[in-house]
Amino acid sequence: HALLVSACSLASQQGSKAMTTVAAILKHKGYQVTTVEPTVTIAHLADVLAERRIGAVLVLDRADQLLGIVSERDIVRCLAANGARTLDMTAGQLMTRALKVARPETTVAEAMTMMTVGRFRHMPVIDHDSLVGMISIGDVVKARIMEQEDEVDSLKAYVAGSV
Numbered sequence: 001h002a003l004l005v006s007a008c009s010l011a012s013q014q015g016s017k018a019m020t021t022v023a024a025i026l027k028h029k030g031y032q033v034t035t036v037e038p039t040v041t042i043a044h045l046a047d048v049l050a051e052r053r054i055g056a057v058l059v060l061d062r063a064d065q066l067l068g069i070v071s072e073r074d075i076v077r078c079l080a081a082n083g084a085r086t087l088d089m090t091a092g093q094l095m096t097r098a099l100k101v102a103r104p105e106t107t108v109a110e111a112m113t114m115m116t117v118g119r120f121r122h123m124p125v126i127d128h129d130s131l132v133g134m135i136s137i138g139d140v141v142k143a144r145i146m147e148q149e150d151e152v153d154s155l156k157a158y159v160a161g162s163v
Contacts, residue, residue, distance in 0.1 A: 019143035023104035026133040033134045035060045038092025045091055056122040059095045068095030101126045108143045
């Protein structure tokens with residue numbers, strides 16, 4: 001199949017419990033990752049991004065080895081440089097090969113730093129050489145906000161209890 005959707009499992013929604021690691025983000029949002037083979041055309045890949053309302057797909061070979069990532073930004077940059085020819089290119093031609101990856105134990109702060117410094121918005125999560133999910137900068141920002149809200153609540157409770 002040219003398009004693979006792997007859903008390891010969709011996790012149940014949590015309350016406002018702080019998410020301090022990438023594993024907690026995945027537990028909260030789910031493990032679903034949309035992937036394509038390197039032979040998929042950019043025209044088809046753009047349809048997949050639009051249909052699923054996502055910003056990037058991972059490119060895997062037939063042995064499910066991670067080869068790269070293609071994002072909306074990659075497509076736009078290539079369109080600016082190459083025009084309509086871009087749509088006939090393949091994911092394998094356009095993908096970013098040098099990937100930064102997170103591990104389940106990566107902290108939210110570490111993930112945010114990696115994404116900010118590297119100027120990218122999507123990061124695969126690898127555990128023992130296997131793809132287990134993907135996080136976005138939106139996931140990381142949401143987790144960071146939840147951490148800060150929990151910290152504020154704890155400080156408020158501490159101050160209220162010590163008066």
